[in-house]
Amino acid sequence: MENEFNKIWSNYFFKKNTILVENGKEAIFHSLVALQSKKVALPTYTCHRILQACINAEVTPYIIDCGLDLQIDISKIPEEVDTVIVPHMFGIQANIKPLYKKFKIIEDCSQCIGLPNLGKYSNIVIASTGPTKWLNAGENKEKGG
Numbered sequence: 544m545e546n547e548f549n550k551i552w553s554n555y556f557f558k559k560n561t562i563l564v565e566n567g568k569e570a571i572f573h574s575l576v577a578l579q580s581k582k583v584a585l586p587t588y589t590c591h592r593i594l595q596a597c598i599n600a601e602v603t604p605y606i607i608d609c610g611l612d613l614q615i616d617i618s619k620i621p622e623e624v625d626t627v628i629v630p631h632m633f634g635i636q637a638n639i640k641p642l643y644k645k646f647k648i649i650e651d652c653s654q655c656i657g658l659p660n661l662g663k664y665s666n667i668v669i670a671s672t673g674p675t676k677w678l679n680a681g682e683n684k685e686k687g688g
Contacts, residue, residue, distance in 0.1 A: 552670070556652070556662030567653060567671030571596035571628065574667040578647045580626035586615035589630045593651070602626075617642055629665070631655035640664045 549561035564570050571593055575583065583597050584605045597604040605624055610616045614637035615629055629637050630651035636658045639648055643664040650665035662668040
């Protein structure tokens with residue numbers, strides 16, 4: 544069943560591989576390590592676990608203001624950043640296409656399952672399915688969360 548799940552999610556997010564991890568914080572941590580990130584931009588308004596994952600991965604976090612749409616303000620991302628974490632808050636899809644060729648992108652799709660082209664302009668997609676997400680599949684990977 545896990546292989547079938549991985550195949551479906553890989554296709555949905557335009558990715559070659561999918562893995563299940565314990566939770567979203569672990570997914571962000573492993574993504575930062577896999578991308579060899581050093582300086583990471585993340586929005587002011589997001590789950591605190593994203594910042595915890597950055598600290599655990601020993602990267603330098605750059606906390607970036609959000610625009611009126613509650614998404615990361617891409618115009619305020621400094622040039623020295625190598626990776627940007629983009630959560631699509633409240634189901635509002637952030638415009639990440641302009642960032643794709645300039646930075647490594649970790650796209651957090653936990654609050655926007657069902658929007659078009661998720662994963663198309665990112666290096667890595669994470670999608671937590673915990674009890675507070677749009678797609679609630681449990682609390683840990685053994686239960687699908």
